[in-house]
Every structure is written in C-alpha cells, then in structure tokens.
Amino acid sequence: MVIVTHSGKFHADDAWAVAVLTILFPGCEVIRTRDPAVIEAADFAVDVGGLWEPASGRFDHHQKGFSGARPNGVPYASAGLVWKEYGARCVAALAATHTGHALSEDSARNLACAIDADIVQYLDLSDVGAARNAPGGYGLSAVVSGFNPNWLDEQRLGYGQQADAFRLLQFRNAMTLLTDVMINAVRYRVGAMLAVEQVRQSELLEGGRLLMLKNSALPWTGVVRKEMPTVLFVISHNLAEQRYMIHTVPVSADSFKARADLPLSWAGLRDAELAAVTGVADAGFCHNGRFIAAAKSIEGICAMASLALQAIAPDRQDYHDVPPAQ
Helix, strand or coil: CEEEECCCCCCHHHHHHHHHHHHHCCCCEEEECCCHHHHHHCCEEECCCCCEEHHHCEECCCCCCCCCECCCCCECCHHHHHHHHHHHHHHHHHHHHHCCCCCCHHHHHHHHHHHHHHHHHHHHHHHCCCCCCCHHHCCHHHHHHCCCCCHHHHHHHCCCHHHHHHHHHHHHHHHHHHHHHHHHHHHHHHHHHHHHHHHHCCEEEHHHCEEEECCCCCCCHHHHHHHCCCCCEEEEEECCCCEEEEEECECCCCCCCECCCCCHHHCCCEHHHHHHHHCCCCEEEECCCCCEEEECCHHHHHHHHHHHHHHCCHHHCCCCCCCCCC
C-alpha cells in the first residue's frame, strides 16, 4: 500500500494525516512527490492531487471550489479530512494498543471529535492561514514546520537526492512527534472517561462541600465542576509521593478562579511555618496561588480542609453560585 503526499516543504496538516494512515495501515510506503502518475497510482493521496474522495483515498483541499468545513465553520485541510474519515478508527486502535481498553464505536467517535476540537482543527486553521497557531509562533504547527530543512541545510546538502532523503527523514520525524501527540491525547481521554464513575462514587463529606478521592491521579475536575456544584475542596491521596492533598475546584475549564480559595495566611508556606499557622503538625506546603496544599497524613489534610471551610465567608458556606458547566 502506498501513501503519497506532496514534495517540498511539509506542514503539520499533511504530517498528521499521513501519520494517521500509517497507524491504521502499518507498513505502507510513504512517497513525497508531485508526479501525477505516481499520485494517480497511489492508494492514498494526501494534500495533493486535487480531489476529495474518501472512498478512493483522496484527501486534498487545494482544488478550486473546495468548501469543506466543520459544522462550526472551521475549514478542512488534509489533517481534518483524514481525521474526519479515519479519526474514530485511529482512536480505537491507539486505545487498544496503549491503554488495553476496547472502545465502543460511540466512545471512539466522541473521543475523535474531542481531539479534533482540541488539536486537529488548529492544524487546519494554521494551514489555510485562518489563524495563528499560538502566541510567539510555537504552537504545534510551528513546531512541525521547524522540522523542515532550512537554507543552511539545503546549502550543505544541495538540491538533489541527498536533500530529498533528508527532507523525507525530517517528515518522518515530524510524523513520529505527531503520533506521540495522538497517543497521549487518546491515553488522557480514555483515562478521563474511565475515571468518571470512580469520581462519582467517591465519598462526600462536610455536607457535600468536601470530596474524598483515593487517588490523586484521577482526572476529577470536569466531573466535579459539572456534576457536584456544592463541592468546594477535593482531598486526595498522592500514592506516588505518599502524602495527602487538598485542591480547590476551578469554576471553568479555562480559568484559575476557584469556587473557594485556601486561606490567605497559608500562601507560600512550607513545613514548620505552615504547621505553625494551621496547627497541623505534618502540614507540608501551600502553593502561593492557594489552589493546592499538602500534609503527610489523612488526619492532617482533613484538619486543613476543616480550617479551609471555616475560613470561607459565612455567606459562602453553602456554595451554590456555580457558573453553568463548560
């Protein structure tokens, strides 16, 4: 099986698209060319060839009249076109290999849509010139672009087969990076999905204002923010470091504002200083931002949680003013 994409400078959208196909069709030959005959004979033509025909393996967006776009209006480039067709299959394959879990078709499709919203659409936006990919130019698209040979490489290698071989090597290096991004995106989302029920079943204390988790590694913020409007603080056991944590609850996914902060007098203190202020002998630290603190024992962290709740203004003791879930 042969995958063809264009020669010359590559971008994140074509590198992502080819990476997806090589995950699903391992052992494929990848050819970078603009030769019409080679493109016509290939099993997949990505970002080249002037056709968008998924059934025949054609995924280009440069042709006159192309108007493919997501329901939110974000236009497709080759990353999005291939992900639209194969994203759910790719997610399912990566989940099976890297998490050991078989996803249902609906779950795989939902995770693929989430990855498109968080990653793929931005690769497409950058490719079509509709948006900068990150402040300072170091979003994922810019990082991938940096794999391209620069003029110094070309001066050193010339413009023949040696230069082409180096560019193909760099393209494969970019694909490896993007494959790792995909794997991590799937691993994180599968983990978050599997953690939901454990968070929901965790113990509520202090009239529902405190949630107790047995494992700090559980992704809990989304569930608590959306489904537990009275929870002000979360206690958890950091199994790796053998200590206990207290966390604030962010009001939204993209905000550092919390439903309630830890006491101002704790900010930036550690060990003996924090123990003196809290009266908790094994208190460990409180971040200067007052969103996390630690103690060595469950008794210590529960005492700190009680103090944190007492320090909240009386009119916020029963917290209900939670913004709509985001």
